[in-house]
Each structure stands twice: as C-alpha cells, then as structure tokens.
Amino acid sequence: xxxxxxxxxxxSSTSTLPEQRGVLVVRxxxxxxxxxxxxxxxxxxxLILSGISIYWASPIYxxxxxxxxxxxxxxxxxxxWICAHVPGEHHYSSPSDWIYNHMSxxxxxxxxxxxxxxxxxxxxxxxxxxxxxxxxxGGGWRSLLSRRDDLLDALRMFRYYVGFPxxxxxxxxxxHPLFNTKYNALQRAAYFSVPVAGFLSVATxxxxxxxxxxxxxxxLVGGYNAARVWHFWLMWIYILFxxxxxxxxxxxxxxxxxxxxxxxxxxxxxxxxxxx
Amino acid sequence: xNDRENGDNSLRPKNEPPTGLEPEVKSVCVKTPQSFFGERPxxxxxxxxxxxxxxxxxxxxxxxxGALATLAGSAFLLPQETLSRLGMGRNMDSPGKEWFxxxxxxxxxxxxxxxxxxxxxxxxxxxxxxxxLKNNYNGATPDPGYISGWRLxxxxxxxxxxxxxxIRNLANLFSLHDQITRLVCVEGWSAVAWWAGLRFDxxxxxxxxxxxxxxxxxxxxxxxxxxxxxxxxxxxxxLATARHPQTLLATHFNGQPLTVDHGAPLRLLVPxxxxxxxxxxxxxxxxxxxxxxxxxxxxxYSRYDGI
Numbered sequence: 001x002x003x004x005x006x007x008x009x010x011x012s013s014t015s016t017l018p019e020q021r022g023v024l025v026v027r028x029x030x031x032x033x034x035x036x037x038x039x040x041x042x043x044x045x046x047l048i049l050s051g052i053s054i055y056w057a058s059p060i061y062x063x064x065x066x067x068x069x070x071x072x073x074x075x076x077x078x079x080x081w082i083c084a085h086v087p088g089e090h091h092y093s094s095p096s097d098w099i100y101n102h103m104s105x106x107x108x109x110x111x112x113x114x115x116x117x118x119x120x121x122x123x124x125x126x127x128x129x130x131x132x133x134x135x136x137x138g139g140g141w142r143s144l145l146s147r148r149d150d151l152l153d154a155l156r157m158f159r160y161y162v163g164f165p166x167x168x169x170x171x172x173x174x175x176h177p178l179f180n181t182k183y184n185a186l187q188r189a190a191y192f193s194v195p196v197a198g199f200l201s202v203a204t205x206x207x208x209x210x211x212x213x214x215x216x217x218x219x220l221v222g223g224y225n226a227a228r229v230w231h232f233w234l235m236w237i238y239i240l241f242x243x244x245x246x247x248x249x250x251x252x253x254x255x256x257x258x259x260x261x262x263x264x265x266x267x268x269x270x271x272x273x274x275x276x
Numbered sequence: 277x278n279d280r281e282n283g284d285n286s287l288r289p290k291n292e293p294p295t296g297l298e299p300e301v302k303s304v305c306v307k308t309p310q311s312f313f314g315e316r317p318x319x320x321x322x323x324x325x326x327x328x329x330x331x332x333x334x335x336x337x338x339x340x341x342g343a344l345a346t347l348a349g350s351a352f353l354l355p356q357e358t359l360s361r362l363g364m365g366r367n368m369d370s371p372g373k374e375w376f377x378x379x380x381x382x383x384x385x386x387x388x389x390x391x392x393x394x395x396x397x398x399x400x401x402x403x404x405x406x407x408x409l410k411n412n413y414n415g416a417t418p419d420p421g422y423i424s425g426w427r428l429x430x431x432x433x434x435x436x437x438x439x440x441x442x443i444r445n446l447a448n449l450f451s452l453h454d455q456i457t458r459l460v461c462v463e464g465w466s467a468v469a470w471w472a473g474l475r476f477d478x479x480x481x482x483x484x485x486x487x488x489x490x491x492x493x494x495x496x497x498x499x500x501x502x503x504x505x506x507x508x509x510x511x512x513x514x515l516a517t518a519r520h521p522q523t524l525l526a527t528h529f530n531g532q533p534l535t536v537d538h539g540a541p542l543r544l545l546v547p548x549x550x551x552x553x554x555x556x557x558x559x560x561x562x563x564x565x566x567x568x569x570x571x572x573x574x575x576x577y578s579r580y581d582g583i
Contacts, residue, residue, distance in 0.1 A: 021325075022322040022323060022324055022325075023322070023323055023324070023325050023328055024320050024321070024322050024323075025320065025321055025322075025323055025328065026318040026319065026320045026321070027318060027319050027320075027321060028318060038339065038342070038343075041346075042346045042349075042350060046350070049358075054464065055464070057462075057463035057464055058461070058463040058464035058465040101361060105354065105355055105357075105358040106355070106357050106358050106361060109355055109357060109358070110462065110463065111572075111575060111576030111577050112355035112357075112358075112377075112576060113355075114462070114577070114578075115377040115378075115380060115381055115576065116353065116354070116355070116377070118380050118381060118383075118384045119353070119376075119377060119380035122380065122383065122384070139316055142313060142314065142315045142316060143315050145313055145315075181315055182315065182318060208464075209583070210388065210391060210582075210583055211458070211460055211466070211583055212396075212398040212399075212458075212460075212547060212548050212582075212583045213388075213391040213392060213393070213396065213548070213582070213583070214391070215398065215399050224458065224460070224466055225466070228464060258332075261335055261336065261339050262331065262332055262335045262336075263335075264321070265318075268320055
C-alpha cells in the first residue's frame with residue numbers, strides 16, 4: 001500500500017515502519033467498567049453460593065413436613081426429586097441436602113456463609129461504585145439509556161434471536177435488525193436493568209440486615225419478610241441475565257468478548273451502520 | 277489504557293470508510309451539537325499493529341493473572357467443608373483466612389455500631405400483628421426444675437458486692453413495661469411478640485456497675501447442649517445497648533409469666549440485636565471493662581450483632 005495516514009494521528013512507532021498500515025479501533029469500555037465487570041463474576045458467585053447457604057437456615061418457601069423425610073423446604077424437594085428420578089443419583093445419601101450440596105457452599109454452614117456473604121456484599125457495593133465511576137468518566141452511561149422507539153426495536157431483536165437457530169437450520173436468510181447505536185434496544189434494557197437490580201439487591205440486603213436501624217428501608221419494600229422475598233428473587237435476575245449474556249457474547253464473536261478485556265473494538269465499520 | 281487520541285481524527289463519523297485516506301475526513305469530523313443524554317460516537321483511534329499487539333498481550337496477561345489470583349483467593353477464603361466437597365483434600369484453614377474473614381465481620385459490626393442510636397426506637401406493633409414464636413433453644417430445653425430455686429446474681433458492681441435477687445425481689449423493686457416488638461433470628465426468620473419486663477436501664481440505675489465497666493456478660497448456667505448436658509450460654513452486651521429504653525429483662529410473654537420454652541423466669545429482650553443475644557433464663561450478669569467472651573462469636577458468628 002502506498003498511502004499513509006495523517007501524520008498527526010500516527011503513532012510514532014509506525015513512522016519507522018512505513019510498510020505497516022495503522023489499524024483503526026474504537027474505544028468501547030472504560031477500564032474501570034472492564035475491571036468492575038469482571039470482578040462481578042467472583043463476587044456474584046460468592047454472594048449467590050453463600051446466599052443459598054443462608055437461605056438453607058430458614059427457607060422462605062416451606063410446606064408441612066413430609067411424613068417420610070420430614071422435609072419442609074420447597075427447595076430441598078427439588079433435590080429429593082432429582083435423587084429419585086435422575087439416573088446415577090439414586091443412591092445419594094441425603095437427598096434433602098442435594099440442592100444445597102450442589103448449589104451453595106453447603107447445608108448447615110450458616111456462620112461461614114454469613115462471613116463470605118458480608119465480605120462479598122461489601123466488595124459488591126464498592127465494585128458497583130467503581131462501575132458507576134467508569135460509566136460516568138468514560139461517558140458510557142449514555143449508551144445504556146432507553147430511547148423512544150426501544151420497545152419496538154427490542155421486540156425486533158427478540159424476534160431475531162428467537163428465530164435465529166430456526167433460520168440457520170432451514171438455511172434461510174435471517175437479517176440482523178439495523179441499528180446505529182453502541183447497543184441494540186434489548187441490550188440497553190438489559191444493561192440498564194442489571195445495575196438497577198444490583199442497587200435493589202443492596203437495598204433489600206440492608207433492609208434484612210439492619211431491620212431495626214433501617215426499618216424505613218424494609219417498610220419501603222413491604223416489611224422485613226417481603227424484603228427477604230425481594231432479595232431472593234432479585235438473585236434470579238442475575239442468573240437469568242448471565243445465561244443469554246454469555247451465549248450471545250460468544251455468538252457475537254471474539255471482538256465483543258475481547259473488547260471487555262482490552263477496551264477497544266476493531267469493528268469500526270459495521271455494515272449495519274453503513275447501511276442505515 | 278494509554279490509547280492515543282488524536283484530536284479531530286478521533287471523532288471520525290462511523291459511516292465513513294475507516295481508511296483515513298479521504299481528504300475530507302478532517303472536515304466531517306466536526307462535533308455536532310448533541311443533547312446531554314444523546315449517545316456520542318465511539319472515539320476511533322488509529323494505532324500501529326505493533327502497539328495494538330503489545331497492548332493486547334499486556335491486557336491479557338494482567339487479566340489472566342487477575343483471574344488466577346481470584347481463583348486462588350476463592351480457594352483461600354471458602355469454608356473448608358465447601359472445598360472438601362469440591363474435591364480439595366488439603367486443609368486450607370489458616371490463621372490468615374480466619375483473620376481476613378473476621379476482619380470483614382468486624383467492618384460489618386463497626387457499621388452496625390455506627391448506625392446505632394440510643395434515641396432511635398425499634399418499631400412497635402399492635403396485638404393483632406403478633407405472630408407465633410417458636411422455641412429456638414439451640415440444644416435441649418432445660419428441665420423446668422431449676423425455676424423454683426432460680427436467682428439472678430449481679431457482679432462487677434460499683435459497690436464491690438455481689439447481689440443475688442429472686443423473681444419476687446425483681447417484681448417488687450421494678451415496674452413492668454409492655455412491648456410488642458419483632459425478634460429477628462440470625463437464621464432469617466422473625467416473630468412479632470408481646471413481652472413485658474423491667475428495663476435493663478432501671479436495673480443498672482438500682483445496682484450501678486463499676487465505673488470502668490463498658491460491657492455486660494449475660495449468662496445462663498442452666499443452658500443445655502443438644503444431648504442434654506450442661507452447656508452454659510454466655511453473651512457480651514455493650515452497656516450502651518443495655519441502657520436502651522427498649523432493652524428489657526422480660527418476665528412475661530403474651531400476658532403470661534414466661535414458660536420454660538421462652539426462658540423462664542427472666543430472659544433478656546434486646547430488640548436492637550439479633551435473637552441470639554436475647555439470652556433465655558439469665559442466671560448471672562457481670563459488668564466488665566473489656567468485651568467478654570461470646571458463645572456464638574466463638575462459633576464463627578458476629579460479636580456485635582446489631583440489627
């Protein structure tokens with residue numbers, strides 16, 4: 001290639017290597033956003049695993065004790081069912097502990113689970129502040145705000161994702177909806193909701209943790225017991241978010257995953273952007 | 277990241293072919309006025325492939341190291357029982373691990389202590405909001421035989437004497453206060469119950485503790501372990517909390533004298549603390565200067581337990 005880029009934007013290293021063309025990249029994620037994003041992985045894992053161990057001590061959902069097993073915990077019923085119906089689990093020694101042995105730090109571990117939970121909870125709050133700072137400093141917060149026609153666009157994206165495997169199987173052409181923003185409407189909704197869920201988890205967590213000094217906080221969500229229910233179901237938002245999040249990142253490609261580590265993306269010319 | 281930004285070029289619109297060749301690139305790079313909430317175009321930067329490769333390598337090394345450190349940190353911090361379940365045979369328990377997790381617990385206790393205000397009352401309820409309260413004795417429930425010979429002894433008093441009171445002395449000396457409050461267990465359940473008893477503060481006024489005392493050690497010597505053997509229950513309570521107007525030495529539950537299930541004849545009711553601080557069947561209160569031992573703190577729970 002005979003051309004060269006503008007001299008004023010050329011990194012000094014290329015001037016000594018005239019045969020190398022500069023690569024255009026776009027900066028996608030501020031480094032505080034990237035770090036706090038990845039730190040969420042161990043922190044949320046620790047919170048969920050220890051949280052389920054804490055749940056074990058006093059399950060929210062209970063029924064009358066079972067005549068055979070004495071079990072009253074609805075969550076433990078799932079494990080009992082698995083041990084009864086899943087081949088290879090028939091000889092499991094304590095079916096009522098199955099769910100806690102596989103989905104938490106373990107049953108009967110309230111004290112260690114609480115210590116892990118507090119450690120992760122304080123880390124989660126600090127990390128959330130770092131994430132917010134990264135969004136503000138890097139200006140990324142604007143890309144998370146919903147727009148006026150997002151509801152329709154989100155439905156189009158949803159239709160695209162749902163129809164995608166079917167279109168692949170039938171070898172039909174299945175076009176990605178066009179958009180000229182950093183995220184599509186569905187992503188915006190998800191990336192905005194998850195931090196909100198994080199905030200609500202922290203708020204309901206404090207309501208449960210300090211129900212006397214912060215009783216107004218529990219009152220806001222309908223009382224102490226309601227705060228526990230909120231706190232429990234908010235956990236499912238992360239689980240339900242992470243599954244498609246990971247699948248779609250891998251589906252979208254290496255560049256998207258890499259941009260959350262490196263900060264920049266090489267997708268400068270996106271066909272959908274040019275087409276619009 | 278030390279990405280190089282370069283003035284106008286960084287604002288190249290995205291619908292331009294990104295070759296950097298076009299002479300008009302500079303002219304279209306003018307930043308158009310936008311609303312405050314409007315999305316800005318992602319800044320494009322031109323980098324030498326060598327710099328890019330160097331930065332990628334560095335970022336991956338840093339993130340890879342971070343991931344390994346996190347994995348090692350989790351192995352270090354998780355309870356030994358969980359690690360054994362995951363197939364780690366080696367005992368990872370160490371003084372460092374205990375210290376670190378207790379540090380996190382201590383921070384949480386400090387937060388609780390900072391939140392505490394002697395002027396703030398806990399919510400009270402009406403009789404229609406009362407819920408059943410289970411007997412949550414950790415071990416066996418003591419045989420009610422102890423009740424007839426029961427006495428409360430007070431030590432660490434300003435007078436230097438040891439005081440011994442029976443339930444009739446307490447009833448004659450102090451006035452009863454009614455209170456319908458929520459008892460919150462560390463396990464997560466809670467119950468709204470109607471209590472009556474004397475104020476701990478009144479006892480402190482009648483039998484003042486020695487001047488340097490900051491803590492009370494509240495003990496039940498009749499407590500039993502799961503197999504029914506004596507297992508004295510002892511608990512630390514800071515005197516500021518003891519003086520809280522809603523901290524009672526309860527003698528009545530739901531309008532009746534306490535039953536053995538609920539710690540007859542005298543139990544502590546401290547609604548600003550978790551249930552495990554609400555000692556049943558108190559037999560001794562000792563005022564001390566330094567924080568005394570605590571039954572559940574020795575079993576891995578928090579010491580302060582303010583809620």
